Amino acid sequence: MPRRTFPHLSALLLVTVASSVLAAQNDQQPTDFISLPHGTTNIAVYAARQSFDGLWNNGIQAQRVEGSTSMTVLRANRHFSVGEEGKYTIAPLIALSASDTKVNAPSAPLLAGDTAGFGDLRLGTAFWFYSDHVNREYVMATAIVSLPTGAYIPTQAVNIGENRTKTVLSLGWMQPLGSAWVLDLVPEIAFFGDNKAYRGNNRLSQDTAYAMSTTLRYKATQSMHLYGTAQVNRGGATQRNGIAMTGAPDNTRLALGTLLFSADKSQIQLRYSKDVQIDNGLRNTGEIMLRWSTVF
Numbered sequence: 001m002p003r004r005t006f007p008h009l010s011a012l013l014l015v016t017v018a019s020s021v022l023a024a025q026n027d028q029q030p031t032d033f034i035s036l037p038h039g040t041t042n043i044a045v046y047a048a049r050q051s052f053d054g055l056w057n058n059g060i061q062a063q064r065v066e067g068s069t070s071m072t073v074l075r076a077n078r079h080f081s082v083g084e085e086g087k088y089t090i091a092p093l094i095a096l097s098a099s100d101t102k103v104n105a106p107s108a109p110l111l112a113g114d115t116a117g118f119g120d121l122r123l124g125t126a127f128w129f130y131s132d133h134v135n136r137e138y139v140m141a142t143a144i145v146s147l148p149t150g151a152y153i154p155t156q157a158v159n160i161g162e163n164r165t166k167t168v169l170s171l172g173w174m175q176p177l178g179s180a181w182v183l184d185l186v187p188e189i190a191f192f193g194d195n196k197a198y199r200g201n202n203r204l205s206q207d208t209a210y211a212m213s214t215t216l217r218y219k220a221t222q223s224m225h226l227y228g229t230a231q232v233n234r235g236g237a238t239q240r241n242g243i244a245m246t247g248a249p250d251n252t253r254l255a256l257g258t259l260l261f262s263a264d265k266s267q268i269q270l271r272y273s274k275d276v277q278i279d280n281g282l283r284n285t286g287e288i289m290l291r292w293s294t295v296f
Helices: 003-018
Strands: 041-057 060-078 080-082 088-104 113-118 121-132 137-147 166-177 181-192 195-198 202-206 209-219 224-235 238-240 243-246 252-261 267-277 281-295
Antiparallel strands (some): 088 113, 121 137, 202 238
């Protein structure tokens, strides 16, 4: 890789390692759209391993970069009924993460290496303005803010923390289709603050990013559900000191998963996902996620 292209690659590594490689910023899962009774707490623990490659430029792999990220996430929220006769539900949430990332870049060895640490703290709330528990139909809005608390070293190309704030707004609609099928729709918009200590004293900025996720879930039995998800991501180009660095990823991601429910109100989810199309940046070549959650 010519030396002049290093900043472009390092920007991609910094942004995407912390953001699940060009995916929706608030990765909501099936059944996350269900409002729970007043005073109920929901705890979820995720473990995921993702591999990626690049560097993609206008749909063509321009440089050879590969790597992997292992991530663990703890997410908790508590539901409260509000309004007349408790017709609305609000659920403050907190999410903590830790990651270990390895990058191999034969054409840019200065960018290769390992990094590990805690990710940025995420705080937010979900608000259900429509809940039909009988017909299992729900409509909700979620707002999440990421704070720059994660591991970050300005001189490194690859970091776990992003050293900036990020605000993600999304809607969620869960709609049964007969007795065996369920449709989830999730539009999302993400706003990014500037990283003012990128590769020293440079300013890294990022355009607003948009995502649309659609999930179709099949209730095979009362205790096992199967689902497929299609996700489209747009926007999110980056600039260094106001000068364009990387184009928008404009990627499409597909996922297949299963949900297993137990009598003690716990559930286990296993999901596999990968990018099937990308214009710019790093491509998710395969991710396996295991999630356990419970309510009490």
